[in-house]
Amino acid sequence: MSRTTDDRDLALLRQAIAVSAAAAASGELPFGAVIAARDGTILARATSTEISTGDWTCHAETNAVRDASPRIDRRTLAQATIYASAEPCAMCASAIFYSGIRRIVYGFGETKLRQMLATRAETTGLGFSCREVLAHAAAPMDIHGPCLEAEAAAVQARYWNATSR
Amino acid sequence: MQPDDENFLRQTFALARAARAAGHRPFGAVVADAAGIVAEAGSTQTANGDPTAHAEMNALRRAMAVVPRARLEGATLYASNEPCAMCAAAAFYAGVARIVFGFPEEKLRPLRNRTAAGAGIGLSCRAVLARPARKVEVVGPCLEDEAALLHDGYWSEATA
Ligand SMILES: [Zn+2]
Numbered sequence: 001m002s003r004t005t006d007d008r009d010l011a012l013l014r015q016a017i018a019v020s021a022a023a024a025a026s027g028e029l030p031f032g033a034v035i036a037a038r039d040g041t042i043l044a045r046a047t048s049t050e051i052s053t054g055d056w057t058c059h060a061e062t063n064a065v066r067d068a069s070p071r072i073d074r075r076t077l078a079q080a081t082i083y084a085s086a087e088p089c090a091m092c093a094s095a096i097f098y099s100g101i102r103r104i105v106y107g108f109g110e111t112k113l114r115q116m117l118a119t120r121a122e123t124t125g126l127g128f129s130c131r132e133v134l135a136h137a138a139a140p141m142d143i144h145g146p147c148l149e150a151e152a153a154a155v156q157a158r159y160w161n162a163t164s165r
Numbered sequence: 166m167q168p169d170d171e172n173f174l175r176q177t178f179a180l181a182r183a184a185r186a187a188g189h190r191p192f193g194a195v196v197a198d199a200a201g202i203v204a205e206a207g208s209t210q211t212a213n214g215d216p217t218a219h220a221e222m223n224a225l226r227r228a229m230a231v232v233p234r235a236r237l238e239g240a241t242l243y244a245s246n247e248p249c250a251m252c253a254a255a256a257f258y259a260g261v262a263r264i265v266f267g268f269p270e271e272k273l274r275p276l277r278n279r280t281a282a283g284a285g286i287g288l289s290c291r292a293v294l295a296r297p298a299r300k301v302e303v304v305g306p307c308l309e310d311e312a313a314l315l316h317d318g319y320w321s322e323a324t325a
Pocket residue numbers: 059060061062088089090091092093
């Protein structure tokens with residue numbers, strides 16, 4: 001099941017990080033996700049839309065799952081990978097599992113994200129790594145990350161350190 | 166449980182029965198406070214649809230669409246069944262103060278088919294909510310015998 005990350009994985013993760021930067025530029029939280037098929041074809045792309053919708057479940061990864069699942073057959077999703085600019089939270093990790101996607105590649109790690117947000121009570125997370133959540137899943141998951149962490153971190157730092165927020 | 170809890174929980178049972186009658190999974194959820202019901206929903210999850218459309222997720226998303234967050238911070242999520250890890254996390258993000266549930270997950274799991282997607286994530290709602298400083302109170306199982314009837318014959322007949 002496990003498949004080590006290759007150059008195509010890193011290129012797709014870079015796309016997810018670019019989506020996270022675009023999200024921040026458009027006034028959303030700085031998170032992006034891309035779902036790609038086994039051959040690298042992009043199946044879905046999503047940003048966080050929490051700010052514009054007021055729906056605090058609209059994380060990038062969950063949005064990508066909601067977008068892809070009705071359109072893409074389960075066999076394709078079972079071979080797909082989701083690329084997330086930051087490590088999926090407990091909600092998104094669960095949503096990814098429910099979608100049938102079994103492979104995750106993420107950029108910025110949850111521990112560092114939590115440290116970056118430590119002073120902001122409203123953004124406190126649940127404190128779970130996606131590996132810990134998915135260790136409880138009924139099927140094995142193939143999880144890779146942090147990857148390209150410096151690139152992913154730069155987008156996070158630019159957003160969260162901006163004094164106006 | 167508080168005085169209105171039984172009434173709201175029984176409403177989730179009615180929603181679960183309606184969901185089952187409509188061809189969906191037998192789960193229902195209500196978001197409510199002292200002023201009454203804010204939002205309610207059944208499961209609309211299907212094999213080829215949105216896999217996140219659990220009853221609790223649906224009810225929370227409707228609630229966020231219709232009332233400000235400040236009101237949800239005084240509200241309770243009622244669920245006919247113990248919320249899964251995803252829905253517990255969604256309740257935290259939505260900001261509700263409490264969760265009251267009917268049937269416990271540990272008793273549902275043996276009733277369900279054993280495919281990977283059907284068996285889900287074995288992380289309890291309480292475990293998901295244990296770490297943040299902002300606490301979500303979890304009450305349940307409640308009215309378990311009534312909640313159990315919602316599943317009577319369902320999982321052995323379900324093909325999805
Ligand atoms: Zn998330």
